[in-house]
Amino acid sequence: MARKVVKSAAPRAPLDPRPEFHGPILQGLRGHEAPVRALLDALSRGRLASTLLFAGPSGVGKKRAALGLAQSLVCERATPSACGACGPCVRVANVQNESVLLVEPQGAGIKIEQAREILRFLALRQLGRARVVIVDEAHLLNPQAGNSLLKALEEPPPGTHFVLVTSQPGALLPTIRSRAQTIRFQALADEVVAALTGAPDWVVRAAQGSVEAAARFSGDGDGWESLRRSALGALDEMVSGRWPEGLEGLRESAKDRDSALFISRIWGRALRDFAFYSAQGGLVEGRSHLPDQAELTRRGARLPVGWLEQLSELCLQLEQDIARNVDKGLAFENFCLSAIGAYSGREPRPVLG
């Protein structure tokens, strides 16, 4: 059966985590109690490092946390928590505060012109209580731009704070990483993502703790739902020992990195259900990642446990390959070969890196 695969050049979802929230941003952040506490504690003791690195998965609210910290630094009423209501606080929330510079990648990276803009900003006279430079996706600073900022990051002018935000701290220039104090953010719990987005259950589970991903997966009409059906259809054929008919379509969709990750996560969750079903002889209410796929789960659970484990590992590897930007088509094909091999009892092929 041919399956329609919607090619998903997923549009940016409307849910930039900047909802109608009035009040201090930091205190309104959900699911990041530990880093928020650490920041407020450092502020109240006057021990906040002047260059911070907010590191953690994409789409969990790191940039929003940086804006929250900026509020705490520029608020004219309350400290260490901002009031959220004074002029400077409101302007930070709207990303319109003249004392806060937010730098985001333009195209593929953060370029030298943008670094110069930061240096010009630092040369201006300070107007409010403090100045804050937030660099989003800081790992995309190109080397020239990064190097031009080293001195400023090492010793920002008095009253100036840098917050570098990244989902890939390992990809940051080591010279920059060593100048910043790292604050770690974790993936959000499914309940928090569900509460923040109101997204359907399968979207929340595929989003793996990212509000941004959940918004994206629910923001494209039925594109993602259709992709999910295709991915599960292909998996169904694989666990039945057939070469998935819709694989070409999936490979086409998987050229887009978000879609590729989405497919691998859907498969990963399904494999976990198979393994759980196989071990328990059934699924427990509320424990299923694919509550609407009972038939597929039963079929998948018939695979030998050892194979299920290997396939789960291969799926994890697939996800890592996609994150590392290796040839996604090849990574997919290798996973499929291994999955079918699992059914027929042959050795799985290694997923090529």
Ligand SMILES: [Zn+2]
């Ligand atoms: Zn305020």
